[in-house]
Amino acid sequence: MTPPTEQTGENSAVPPPVRRRPGGRTSRTRAQVLDALRAELGERGYDELTLDAVAARAGVHRATVYRRWRDVGGLLADLFEATRDDDWQPQDTGSLQGDLAALNHENQAALTAQPSIAAALVAASFRSEEAARGVRRLWEDRYARCEVIVSRAVLRGELPPHTDARQLLVAATAPLYHHLILLRTPPDPGLPDRAARTAVLAAAAGAFATPPPTGGAPA
Amino acid sequence: MTPPTEQTGENSAVPPPVRRRPGGRTSRTRAQVLDALRAELGERGYDELTLDAVAARAGVHRATVYRRWRDVGGLLADLFEATRDDDWQPQDTGSLQGDLAALNHENQAALTAQPSIAAALVAASFRSEEAARGVRRLWEDRYARCEVIVSRAVLRGELPPHTDARQLLVAATAPLYHHLILLRTPPDPGLPDRAARTAVLAAAAGAFATPPPTGGAPA
Known part of the structure; x- marks a missing residue:
C-alpha cells in the first residue's frame, strides 16, 4: 500500500511501468517525464531535484517541461496524481492475516528498494507543503483501497x-x-x-470492534 | 517517550525547564543556548536555524556560541546529548494499559504542542544526517527506558x-x-x-510471546 509509488500490486520492489493512457505523444511525454522524475527522486532526493535534470533524463525538451509542469511542485503534484490514478489493489490471499502480511511485505519492499521512491517522497513531505499535501492524499487513497481487506474478512x-x-x-x-521511516532500524524480514x-x-480480541450503528429513524 | 524533547515526565506539553547542572557560568550558558535552540527550532524549524539567531535569542555572545558549538550540527548534537542525559522515566500507573496510555498521551501532547520541538526534530532528521543519527539514538534510549513498563507488568x-x-x-x-507524523491526521483524543x-x-493473546530461552550448557 505504501502510498508514494506507482505500484502494480504484483511486486512493488520492481519499479513498475508507468500505465500509459491512450493518447499519443502527450501521454508518452508525460510517462517519460514522470519516469525520469521517479529516478531523479530516488537517486538524488527532493533537495537536488531540478526541472533541467528531469528533462535531460527524460529526453524531453526543457521548454516542454517548463511549460507543462512549471516547477518542481508541479512535477510532484502530477506524480501524485498519476499514482492515485493507478489500479493498485491489495492482494487477495484468502485470509485476513495473509492479506495484511502481503501488504506489509509489499510496503517493506517499496521502502527498502534501492533507491526507494516511496522513502524519497516521505522525506520530501517534510521539505515542501505541496509534497506533504500530496503524500497525505495518497495515504488516504491507499488506506481507503485497503479497506476491502477488512470487508472480505467480515464476509468470510x-x-x-x-x-x-x-x-x-x-x-x-x-x-x-x-x-x-522513523526509527530507521534495519529491515527485519520477520516484521511484516x-x-x-x-x-x-x-482484532479477534475485539480491539477494533465498533458499537453497532444505532437504528435511526427510517429516511 | 517522544524522543526529541527534554521532558520531565509530568507534562511534556509544557516546555520543561532545562535541568541545570551545578557548574556555574558555563552550564548556565549551555542551558540558555539550548533553550534558545529549542525555541528557534519549534518556531522556525531546522531550515531557518542559524547560530546568530540562537545566540541573539539566548543573549549570549555570538563568538561564544561559534567557539563552543561551531555550527548548527554541533548545536543539535548537544541538544540530543542533553536530552539523553535527562531523568525522564515513563509513568508508573499500576497497570500495563495505564502505563502505555500515559506514554501515548505524553507523546501526543509533545507532538501536538505549538510549537512542537519533537515534531521539528523529526522533520530535521529528514534534512540532516547528523540530526537523523541523533534522533535515532534518542528513540533507542527512550524505548530502552520504557522497557520497565513491560517488566513491571510481568512482575504483576x-x-x-x-x-x-x-x-x-x-x-x-x-x-x-x-x-x-506520517499520515498527519488531526490529533484524535481517543487514540492514545x-x-x-x-x-x-x-499481548494477552500471545502476540509478543518469545520462546523461553533454551537451557544451554552451564557456563
Missing part, C-alpha cells in the same frame, strides 16, 4: 461486522513504517508477518 | 515472563506516531487509550 466470518477497518489497517501497518499477526490477534 | 503477572518488550512498546506507540488497549489485547 473472520471478523465481526462492526469492525473499524481503518484502525485495524493502521495497527497492522504502522509498526513497519515506524521502524523503517509479525505485525500482521499482532493486528489479527488484537 | 499481567504478562508472561517471555514477552518481547520492544515489540509490545512499538505496537502500542506506533499508531500514534503514524497518524501524527485505544492504541494502548489494542497492544494489551494483542
Whole structure:
C-alpha cells in the first residue's frame, strides 16, 4: 500500500511501468517525464531535484517541461496524481492475516528498494507543503483501497461486522513504517508477518470492534 | 517517550525547564543556548536555524556560541546529548494499559504542542544526517527506558515472563506516531487509550510471546 509509488500490486520492489493512457505523444511525454522524475527522486532526493535534470533524463525538451509542469511542485503534484490514478489493489490471499502480511511485505519492499521512491517522497513531505499535501492524499487513497481487506474478512466470518477497518489497517501497518521511516532500524524480514499477526490477534480480541450503528429513524 | 524533547515526565506539553547542572557560568550558558535552540527550532524549524539567531535569542555572545558549538550540527548534537542525559522515566500507573496510555498521551501532547520541538526534530532528521543519527539514538534510549513498563507488568503477572518488550512498546506507540507524523491526521483524543488497549489485547493473546530461552550448557 505504501502510498508514494506507482505500484502494480504484483511486486512493488520492481519499479513498475508507468500505465500509459491512450493518447499519443502527450501521454508518452508525460510517462517519460514522470519516469525520469521517479529516478531523479530516488537517486538524488527532493533537495537536488531540478526541472533541467528531469528533462535531460527524460529526453524531453526543457521548454516542454517548463511549460507543462512549471516547477518542481508541479512535477510532484502530477506524480501524485498519476499514482492515485493507478489500479493498485491489495492482494487477495484468502485470509485476513495473509492479506495484511502481503501488504506489509509489499510496503517493506517499496521502502527498502534501492533507491526507494516511496522513502524519497516521505522525506520530501517534510521539505515542501505541496509534497506533504500530496503524500497525505495518497495515504488516504491507499488506506481507503485497503479497506476491502477488512470487508472480505467480515464476509468470510473472520471478523465481526462492526469492525473499524481503518484502525485495524493502521495497527497492522504502522509498526513497519515506524521502524523503517522513523526509527530507521534495519529491515527485519520477520516484521511484516509479525505485525500482521499482532493486528489479527488484537482484532479477534475485539480491539477494533465498533458499537453497532444505532437504528435511526427510517429516511 | 517522544524522543526529541527534554521532558520531565509530568507534562511534556509544557516546555520543561532545562535541568541545570551545578557548574556555574558555563552550564548556565549551555542551558540558555539550548533553550534558545529549542525555541528557534519549534518556531522556525531546522531550515531557518542559524547560530546568530540562537545566540541573539539566548543573549549570549555570538563568538561564544561559534567557539563552543561551531555550527548548527554541533548545536543539535548537544541538544540530543542533553536530552539523553535527562531523568525522564515513563509513568508508573499500576497497570500495563495505564502505563502505555500515559506514554501515548505524553507523546501526543509533545507532538501536538505549538510549537512542537519533537515534531521539528523529526522533520530535521529528514534534512540532516547528523540530526537523523541523533534522533535515532534518542528513540533507542527512550524505548530502552520504557522497557520497565513491560517488566513491571510481568512482575504483576499481567504478562508472561517471555514477552518481547520492544515489540509490545512499538505496537502500542506506533499508531500514534503514524497518524501524527506520517499520515498527519488531526490529533484524535481517543487514540492514545485505544492504541494502548489494542497492544494489551494483542499481548494477552500471545502476540509478543518469545520462546523461553533454551537451557544451554552451564557456563
